[in-house]
Amino acid sequence: MKQATNQLLILIGLVVASFSGAAWLAPQGEAVAASEGQGSLLTLLFGEGRKVVGSYFLRQADVTFHSGYYPTIFDGAQEPTDRRYMTSTEGSPEDEQHDREMDNFFKEPPRWDLIARFGRHFMITEHTHLKEENQREILPWLKLSAELDPQNVQTYTVGAYFLRAHLHKPEQAEKFLRQGLRANPNSYEILYELGRLNLENLKNPFRARNLLGKALKCWDQEEGQKPEKERNLYTKEEIITHLALSEKEAGDIPKAIEYFEMAKKLSPNPQAIQNWIDELKHGMR
Amino acid sequence: MTTILAIAGLVIKELYRRKDFYVLLVMTVVITAVSWLMNFFGENNIVRLLKSICLMLIWISALVIAVVTTARQIPAERESRTIFPLLAKPVTRRQVLMGKFLGCWLACGIALVVFYLFFGIVTATREHLAVTELIKGFWLQWVMLAIVIGLALLGSIVFAAPSSNSTICFVVVGGILFLGGHLGQVAMHLTEPGRTIVYAVYFLIPHLEWYNQREALVNDRALAAWSYCALATAYAAVYVAALLQATWLVFRRKTLNV
Amino acid sequence: METILETKNLRVEYRPQGRGQPKKLAVRDLNLKVEAGEVFGFLGPNGAGKTTTMNVLLGFVNATSGAAYLFGVDVRQPIARQRIGYLPELTYYYKFLTAEELLRFYARIFGMSRAQADERIEELLKLVELDSARKRPIKTYSKGMQQRVGLAQALINDPDLLILDEPTSGLDPLGRMKVREIIQRLKNEGKTVFFSSHELGEVETVCDRVAIIHQGELKVEGRVDDLVETHQGNLEKIFLSIVGYEGRSAVAAASVTS
Numbered sequence: 093m094k095q096a097t098n099q100l101l102i103l104i105g106l107v108v109a110s111f112s113g114a115a116w117l118a119p120q121g122e123a124v125a126a127s128e129g130q131g132s133l134l135t136l137l138f139g140e141g142r143k144v145v146g147s148y149f150l151r152q153a154d155v156t157f158h159s160g161y162y163p164t165i166f167d168g169a170q171e172p173t174d175r176r177y178m179t180s181t182e183g184s185p186e187d188e189q190h191d192r193e194m195d196n197f198f199k200e201p202p203r204w205d206l207i208a209r210f211g212r213h214f215m216i217t218e219h220t221h222l223k224e225e226n227q228r229e230i231l232p233w234l235k236l237s238a239e240l241d242p243q244n245v246q247t248y249t250v251g252a253y254f255l256r257a258h259l260h261k262p263e264q265a266e267k268f269l270r271q272g273l274r275a276n277p278n279s280y281e282i283l284y285e286l287g288r289l290n291l292e293n294l295k296n297p298f299r300a301r302n303l304l305g306k307a308l309k310c311w312d313q314e315e316g317q318k319p320e321k322e323r324n325l326y327t328k329e330e331i332i333t334h335l336a337l338s339e340k341e342a343g344d345i346p347k348a349i350e351y352f353e354m355a356k357k358l359s360p361n362p363q364a365i366q367n368w369i370d371e372l373k374h375g376m377r
Numbered sequence: 378m379t380t381i382l383a384i385a386g387l388v389i390k391e392l393y394r395r396k397d398f399y400v401l402l403v404m405t406v407v408i409t410a411v412s413w414l415m416n417f418f419g420e421n422n423i424v425r426l427l428k429s430i431c432l433m434l435i436w437i438s439a440l441v442i443a444v445v446t447t448a449r450q451i452p453a454e455r456e457s458r459t460i461f462p463l464l465a466k467p468v469t470r471r472q473v474l475m476g477k478f479l480g481c482w483l484a485c486g487i488a489l490v491v492f493y494l495f496f497g498i499v500t501a502t503r504e505h506l507a508v509t510e511l512i513k514g515f516w517l518q519w520v521m522l523a524i525v526i527g528l529a530l531l532g533s534i535v536f537a538a539p540s541s542n543s544t545i546c547f548v549v550v551g552g553i554l555f556l557g558g559h560l561g562q563v564a565m566h567l568t569e570p571g572r573t574i575v576y577a578v579y580f581l582i583p584h585l586e587w588y589n590q591r592e593a594l595v596n597d598r599a600l601a602a603w604s605y606c607a608l609a610t611a612y613a614a615v616y617v618a619a620l621l622q623a624t625w626l627v628f629r630r631k632t633l634n635v
Numbered sequence: 636m637e638t639i640l641e642t643k644n645l646r647v648e649y650r651p652q653g654r655g656q657p658k659k660l661a662v663r664d665l666n667l668k669v670e671a672g673e674v675f676g677f678l679g680p681n682g683a684g685k686t687t688t689m690n691v692l693l694g695f696v697n698a699t700s701g702a703a704y705l706f707g708v709d710v711r712q713p714i715a716r717q718r719i720g721y722l723p724e725l726t727y728y729y730k731f732l733t734a735e736e737l738l739r740f741y742a743r744i745f746g747m748s749r750a751q752a753d754e755r756i757e758e759l760l761k762l763v764e765l766d767s768a769r770k771r772p773i774k775t776y777s778k779g780m781q782q783r784v785g786l787a788q789a790l791i792n793d794p795d796l797l798i799l800d801e802p803t804s805g806l807d808p809l810g811r812m813k814v815r816e817i818i819q820r821l822k823n824e825g826k827t828v829f830f831s832s833h834e835l836g837e838v839e840t841v842c843d844r845v846a847i848i849h850q851g852e853l854k855v856e857g858r859v860d861d862l863v864e865t866h867q868g869n870l871e872k873i874f875l876s877i878v879g880y881e882g883r884s885a886v887a888a889a890s891v892t893s
């Protein structure tokens with residue numbers, strides 16, 4: 093009997109040891125992964141299940157973003173798989189769509205189900221998003237998610253977005269995106285984020301121009317194969333618009349106008365882009 | 378009452394003379410310290426991951442202490458035959474059970490206070506500490522442990538081996554924590570007779586998941602109002618009383634020679 | 636004279652251990668009476684049912700039929716055990732306690748005040764000669780020392796009746812003599828002692844009366860002197876003849892020589 097207790101303690105000890113080891117070695121593992129292009133220690137530890145765990149961590153980032161307000165598979169609500177709303181501004185269509193989905197995933201329990209009704213008082217039932225400085229709280233989960241499931245592009249774009257836009261750490265954002273790019277060399281989403289980061293935060297329009305140009309190529313390769321309706325035109329428009337802005341910053345105004353014209357065809361609001369074009373043409377004169 | 382307290386005192390003394398508690402405490406402190414030193418993207422003020430790791434460890438430790446300590450009480454008394462000189466004194470079997478229950482619960486309470494103090498210190502290094510919420514979280518967890526201890530005590534008399542009893546307790550408690558609250562939703566989607574069975578289980582089990590306020594504590598949310606905490610305490614008291622009564626009914630007529 | 640211990644047609648059956656096996660009849664229709672101030676030897680070979688009888692007296696095992704009384708109170712009531720002391724056959728005490736702590740624990744159960752307990756513990760530790768080891772955990776004790784702790788705990792409440800299950804088994808000659816001395820002293824103090832044994836030599840020297848049981852059945856009962864006279868032999872011979880070993884020949888030989 094005492095033996096059983098000891099076995100339990102040993103088991104716990106092992107869990108502790110592996111956790112501590114993993115936590116300590118993750119940064120080192122990163123260096124190894126960078127040099128060898130192989131999985132880090134974390135990936136070794138979790139083996140084949142790592143993708144699952146990785147997506148669990150990404151989910152955990154979202155849970156933290158909502159301060160624990162999150163549906164389970166039992167709530168009948170579809171758990172958000174696209175986490176782009178995390179990076180969308182308040183009041184944007186994605187944000188509103190997200191609010192519609194998330195505000196009411198709790199189904200009102202039937203009157204006679206006293207257990208569920210009482211239990212409600214012990215659950216988190218208010219939909220909130222993390223505010224500015226608290227947004228750093230989601231970072232560890234993203235880091236872990238990237239470690240375990242490096243192919244999940246959203247991890248990097250969401251992480252870079254928070255680092256860049258709210259936490260004022262463009263260098264860290266760039267590092268994280270570069271890490272993502274190593275695992276996904278042809279991801280137009282990462283290339284786009286990287287380009288935007290260079291343009292807006294690092295003030296390097298030349299680098300931005302190159303990156304966004306590559307992003308556009310990759311978009312064509314990837315989305316071009318898909319049927320017309322399923323193509324991510326929204327991101328294409330964003331890429332082209334930012335290409336235009338990069339050209340403008342780099343000083344090549346005709347090129348910028350050319351890109352704006354391209355973007356105008358894709359935009360749901362072409363008039364706004366036309367205004368920019370007019371402004372540029374005006375400045376040239 | 379003196380008798381019950383004397384027996385309870387013995388349980389507490391035993392726990393603090395064994396190594397289990399210290400091992401778990403050290404484990405919690407070490408892992409939390411490692412997490413405290415971790416740095417993500419140059420941010421060194423991240424607190425929620427830290428809190429969630431620390432609380433998770435506290436939950437596991439508290440459950441392990443509660444179940445393992447309780448599960449071995451009566452079997453150890455029987456195996457080492459210490460129960461004979463004890464029962465040869467003017468002590469009823471009900472008093473033995475009550476003493477064991479109280480002792481385990483108080484011992485867990487003391488352990489939990491130490492754990493929550495540590496958690497409070499860790500939290501306070503990085504953010505403002507909401508003391509009342511912390512006390513509520515502590516109280517609810519401690520109340521939940523009373524039910525767990527009641528279960529383990531009943532199990533220790535029904536099942537022969539403490540290790541199998543512990544395993545069963547962990548599975549049951551874990552199952553309730555993860556699924557207990559959702560059984561109602563599950564039942565709705567079932568056909569008869571599964572539906573009735575699942576509903577019956579849903580209404581009969583103690584809903585331990587209410588007492589799990591980790592998510593709220595980690596994410597700085599307000600916990601349930603005190604009035605609801607009081608109701609939850611009363612609910613737990615009913616289950617504890619029922620479990621102790623059932624334990625006594627089994628233990629009362631049990632032939633004790635090995 | 637006051638009857639301290641009494642059994643009336645006491646019968647104990649153990650449930651079959653395995654399928655298809657018969658019930659084990661451990662005690663059959665046992666009638667015993669022990670009067671105040673007596674030292675009563677309860678004799679029988681291994682497996683005769685001595686421990687079982689004592690277990691009934693102490694409430695560990697329920698009688699299948701018949702009844703047992705201590706101080707005229709049915710043994711099923713815990714209050715019957717207020718004035719007794721019990722030394723089990725083989726016992727380990729709470730290993731993590733020291734002798735002093737163990738005795739203090741039992742003193743609390745009897746509702747003794749702190750001062751009373753201190754005084755009594757002092758006395759007892761001297762009596763059983765454990766004064767020097769009082770602050771050591773019991774797990775470090777030798778077998779003889781453990782047996783003496785057992786005696787001390789049996790005496791904690793200054794009992795009027797002592798029930799000792801093979802108090803000298805497993806002890807070296809010196810240890811046995813000490814136990815015998817203690818029994819003698821208790822007798823001089825006017826206590827009643829009911830003890831089981833299969834060591835006949837010692838029984839002869841300390842007992843007023845004896846009963847011999849075999850396979851759960853009472854074979855002989857009476858004053859030691861009377862038995863020796865009527866059976867014309869020492870206790871050992873009587874015992875062996877009852878058990879059926881060397882049977883009649885020994886008794887016959889004894890009668891021929893006389």
Ligand SMILES: Nc1ncnc2c1ncn2[C@@H]1O[C@H](COP(=O)(O)OP(=O)(O)O)[C@@H](O)[C@H]1O
Nearest residue numbers: 634635649659661680681682683684685686687
């Ligand atoms: N728990 C039990 N279950 C079944 N049989 C038992 C049990 N305890 C004792 N017995 C049997 O009852 C008989 C009497 O045992 P016991 O009272 O211990 O003898 P003694 O103390 O005289 O040596 C023995 O045959 C023993 O095998």
Ligand SMILES: [Mg+2]
Nearest residue numbers: 685686687724
């Ligand atoms: Mg015996």
